[in-house]
Amino acid sequence: MKGPIIANKDRAAVLVQALPYIQNFMGKTIVVKYGGNAMINEDLKSAVIQDVALMSCVGIRVVLVHGGGPEIDAMLKKVGKESKFVNGLRYTDEETMEIVQMVLSGKVNKDIVALVQRAGGKALGLCGLDGGLLKGEKAKKGVDLGLVGEITSVNIDPLTEAMDKGYVPVVATVALGVGDAEGEALNVNADTAAAKIAAALGAEKMVLMTDVSGILRDVQNPDSLIKEVKRHELDSLVKDGIVSKGMIPKTECCRTALEGGVKKAHIIDGRVPHALLVELFTDEGIGTMIE
């Protein structure tokens, strides 16, 4: 494993400086929504896996929740499946859902699991179908989007049992349909799934890995990062246009987590190598923290 040229004594110093952070998070639960470039770029991916293995190793209970849009699109293209849209929203028919389930639960999920295992960690790859982890109904968005779902219940047992045994549960966001979707597999939003899982677990933190630096006061100016936001300030940030477009669902998702009892929500930049460790193990942190 290559790395920076740092003297052994400095290495030791870095380790002991991490000690109070490790002591602080030991035994606590952190739900990481993994996605974006950090899941595509091989170097970034490798860094995330190392971060997760380290976090788990020093006693943090990590849950890794992931989607997998690009891989799904690639596979849909490969099988020649044309996407159907309703009012501009993609409609998920049964054939598409089959691909979604396969790619998320069988490809992306298990590949992450294999990487954590190879990094010396322990991981179990689950999806919402396993042990009744995620149940959902069809999303109510005014139009019928097919097998797109909204989570109605989270059964944390498979997660806590796995973490008690030292595993990192890796969760693919497919839910088991109930009610109007009885018995169907449903495609659910990964950010929201992370928020609901974090809330159900009473997690210390939920961390959303994104492709932006966090909430920028001036979206053009990377130096204008807002490092801390109070939950009640979110509305005015939206009104002032500072939180806009794609950042709105991210902050909504953070709000869901916080209202569900999660202590802190973080929007961090997955394009920065080891962003997770920098967030957890340094005072400055990275990205925007909402509490």
Next chain:
Amino acid sequence: MKGPIIANKDRAAVLVQALPYIQNFMGKTIVVKYGGNAMINEDLKSAVIQDVALMSCVGIRVVLVHGGGPEIDAMLKKVGKESKFVNGLRYTDEETMEIVQMVLSGKVNKDIVALVQRAGGKALGLCGLDGGLLKGEKAKKGVDLGLVGEITSVNIDPLTEAMDKGYVPVVATVALGVGDAEGEALNVNADTAAAKIAAALGAEKMVLMTDVSGILRDVQNPDSLIKEVKRHELDSLVKDGIVSKGMIPKTECCRTALEGGVKKAHIIDGRVPHALLVELFTDEGIGTMIE
């Protein structure tokens, strides 16, 4: 749930007659290799799932191991992938392996899990990558078959932990490559995987669900079923041509299980509804039992 018209008193009688069988298997481990028609025909599939849920419910520790040849072939066809053959054996290249992993771990596996959950049972869908369950090297068959693997080690922890919590572990037979296949996912034979898992668990029984009645003394005569075979008799059965063709690897697989410490191996007919229950809960049983 429809069913035969049986008076309640007869139902009660059937239940109490099952009692000694239940008492006998309570707490014991049975590894079932699920495949063939029983995995394709919807009625048979439903019956198998009910059998498995019932077995788990009355205290049997069930592990369900499955392959998924037909689904893999269908998906390969869908993406227009031509199979390459070497000396008549299919070569598994990386693109094919990706499909194999996706279909087995993401589609077949999770569909079974969802069915068990819907039947009121508890299931966890794992593949060999999860928690280091199955490790393997490239198969040594004289020719290079690409990412076809042979299992070199089984880590039973993820299975026993799941069973201790009341889950049926459902296992897709993808292994994590080590040695000459370091870090690759490998496609491993499901029958052999079941045998090695059963041996590693010190299982009471391994049951292979097939599309034949068992070992027939005269393959043309369905009434010539051999109900019990001693392990040491297998060689002469092969020499006499009674065990031949596709039955040879089945019996080899049973031998592997038995030599690994499994008490009994069964070759049963998955085309018969509830073959598992009939095998476990009646004196006559079904199929061929090797010990």
Next chain:
Amino acid sequence: MKGPIIANKDRAAVLVQALPYIQNFMGKTIVVKYGGNAMINEDLKSAVIQDVALMSCVGIRVVLVHGGGPEIDAMLKKVGKESKFVNGLRYTDEETMEIVQMVLSGKVNKDIVALVQRAGGKALGLCGLDGGLLKGEKAKKGVDLGLVGEITSVNIDPLTEAMDKGYVPVVATVALGVGDAEGEALNVNADTAAAKIAAALGAEKMVLMTDVSGILRDVQNPDSLIKEVKRHELDSLVKDGIVSKGMIPKTECCRTALEGGVKKAHIIDGRVPHALLVELFTDEGIGTMIE
């Protein structure tokens, strides 16, 4: 074990149809008051024991509470003991109580235990003296009835400890006297004991096995069985004369159980073979259910 001639596939069907009922009661506590013909007739007795062994085997926590009037009478007669009556109620003197204790705790109780053990189950025979299970004072009925007692406290520890280890506790209804009966053994009513034990355990169900079909709207008409009664309807059923005579203490006993937190109370016909299983494992059930 003889039984109805039912094809194996139908047997399997019966078993899987029992699955949802088994799943429903798994881990729950059911207190059965055993008595009447079901305790005298050898075939019925054998069927009850099988039912209890099966219930215990599929994970139901069963407590069997029994009296033993006929056996007590027979032994009193054998030793030439004349019963003394006060205001028409039998007076229990010390010599009688000695016989009561011996017959209930030493004969009836241990015979049941032996039968459950022989049926492959696990049973422990206890009476109210064991581990302080039942404590009582002299019954206050306006007249002195000697060593007839009313239960004042139930210590569930010996029951839960036994059930945690997989035993069916079989309880003979002799209580340890406190207060005005300090140190005496007391004869307590078995129906009431079952109700108080069920309440103390927070049982799912209490089942009274009787020699009637349940509550009949017209006591002459066996087809007039009332299958479900709400607790608050009991008073008017008594007022209307539908619940009368011997049924009144039975329903009072059910009321005691329900008011103590038991979910459902059942009055079933012990003369029907396997009445317990039919009640638990079919939709129609048998007898009257009060909730």
Next chain:
Amino acid sequence: MKGPIIANKDRAAVLVQALPYIQNFMGKTIVVKYGGNAMINEDLKSAVIQDVALMSCVGIRVVLVHGGGPEIDAMLKKVGKESKFVNGLRYTDEETMEIVQMVLSGKVNKDIVALVQRAGGKALGLCGLDGGLLKGEKAKKGVDLGLVGEITSVNIDPLTEAMDKGYVPVVATVALGVGDAEGEALNVNADTAAAKIAAALGAEKMVLMTDVSGILRDVQNPDSLIKEVKRHELDSLVKDGIVSKGMIPKTECCRTALEGGVKKAHIIDGRVPHALLVELFTDEGIGTMIE
């Protein structure tokens, strides 16, 4: 509770002098065969119960095994049952066995349990039928003695489970028949039962409470007590006539216990109040110790 007039400081001294003995026996198992005068005389009985309660309270795992000859005889007489003899040995027919079981398991056993409970201890009354504790076959003595049995297996689970929860198991010596006595209750010798139970438990000590001082070198001279005997010396003691008559089966029983792994066997005088405590908690002890 009356007692000797002893100053508080002397009481304290007595207690601390008992400390090393308590420390020595803490957590160890002692099987006491209770019988003879100590079970008939009310003062002696009360003293034994106190001793047992105290032993249990200071962390000794006590099992109390008892017969009940006199009570059985009294009841047989009461019901007018004539004893039948074969070659001078009493024949146990079914009716007699019913009385034996009732008196032992229902009267003597539960009375002891009630006394221990009233002394502030915790006791569970079991017989050999409970939880498969004692199994036996018909005694082979050259003649058919009916339902007299010999123990063929001891299942210690009900005993260890009870002791783990702090109970004193009180055991009535009725066994469940197997083999030639399948399903019958059998009358087994209490001394032998104590020895077999002690052996199965790997007990520290077995103590036989008798109506003699121990082994006397001269049976006429109470001062000739032999305090310690080595197991291998027993044969010559018999040959020399020092061990004779009723003492022979007692010493045989001790031999059975010792050969089964019990560390020490004691024959003590149950007519001496608190003989158990004197044996355990003083250096001089009481009676004869065989090792």
Next chain:
Amino acid sequence: MKGPIIANKDRAAVLVQALPYIQNFMGKTIVVKYGGNAMINEDLKSAVIQDVALMSCVGIRVVLVHGGGPEIDAMLKKVGKESKFVNGLRYTDEETMEIVQMVLSGKVNKDIVALVQRAGGKALGLCGLDGGLLKGEKAKKGVDLGLVGEITSVNIDPLTEAMDKGYVPVVATVALGVGDAEGEALNVNADTAAAKIAAALGAEKMVLMTDVSGILRDVQNPDSLIKEVKRHELDSLVKDGIVSKGMIPKTECCRTALEGGVKKAHIIDGRVPHALLVELFTDEGIGTMIE
């Protein structure tokens, strides 16, 4: 071990008479403040250690809290350290504190531990620094007394963990400074420490061993001992001058314990051999009990 000449039967009687007291305290927590003559006189010390070992042995959870004034004074004198006084109160400078810590934690504490171990008991010697047991700030008495502390928090974990494993925790009253004494070792009052520890443990009793008989109505008259006091009567006892001088902080300390949830506080005479046992195991007790 010498002792009073008491017949074995009387010894047995004493033991069984202690039974109800033992049963009463089994599993309960008793915090003993050990000090005064009982810690100086070798015979008294030996008696206390025996009492503590016996209490622990019969299932009482004992915590022994001690100071060590005389030993500290002796060592200060030995090193030629002159005590400095502020307003008549001793000032604890760093050098003195070093001696205090050494003598309390290293000499007095470990000597007690060794004595308990030699008496066959199990003891662990802790001070307030171990496992964060006692934290404190500088005492606020109007003047600066240096490293004299007041306890601000008690972490009972090291105590309960030790008692769960059968140890008597022996506690030297040195606290870890926080706030204005960050990182310093602080000298805390042992009586108060015992009270705060007893309160934190929710102890059944706190016992202060002193060099007086208890609260005397007339301090000149040893027969005027007040055996029981209600907490609310303490104020008037002080007002009436019955509780005065050195007894005031003792009763204040008892009040602290009682207000913190301790059931009973005792002031006993450590000059009486086995005062602890007499208090716990006789009806008359010794000293004054406040509740």
Next chain:
Amino acid sequence: MKGPIIANKDRAAVLVQALPYIQNFMGKTIVVKYGGNAMINEDLKSAVIQDVALMSCVGIRVVLVHGGGPEIDAMLKKVGKESKFVNGLRYTDEETMEIVQMVLSGKVNKDIVALVQRAGGKALGLCGLDGGLLKGEKAKKGVDLGLVGEITSVNIDPLTEAMDKGYVPVVATVALGVGDAEGEALNVNADTAAAKIAAALGAEKMVLMTDVSGILRDVQNPDSLIKEVKRHELDSLVKDGIVSKGMIPKTECCRTALEGGVKKAHIIDGRVPHALLVELFTDEGIGTMIE
């Protein structure tokens, strides 16, 4: 906490590079003999404490064994105690032993405990008297050295119980005398104590912190460090004069540990800051490793 100026990304890199080492030692036991300059110099002491807190935090079971020569000498001087010598070896009389015990168990030991606690770790300060941890007899060196002892038994229970609860046991090397030193506290050599404790625990490693670099091939040349030595090579190293003087008892002590089952023994340079971490968490390590 100041430290080297290292960019956050490099800090993250250092942390993940430590991951395989952490994974390797997780759950393993490492016994560290702490002494020399690392215990005197405040900066070094602080670094050792951080190292120990970190090791404990990442799941290593650390036992810290220490002596305290300089502090003992200082205190002996303070009290004006002259050392007496026999054949050039210091004689430990009772008064000296009292100082030794006080300083080691009360001062050095508890100061280390306080530092670990303040560093956010959990520590318990024990000496050999606690829980029977170390027992010993008088050292047999040809002359009477008074209360100098040799360890005869190690009771690991207090250590494993503490480590199971997450504490670092800090051990002062005072032993409880048995045999010819019955009841005395004995002064035992700290290196040997570490070796015997490591052996009794079946430790992964024993690390001796010294004031030299390790075994130097040429004692004048600091670049001649021998990094690895096989146990069987020690004799020839002594014969060749490479291991000489003060290094001889160090290597003997390593041999004791290795022969007792410890996997590896290390002699490291305590004068190098964070020598422990460098040894454990880098490939190069530091000092000499003997296996």
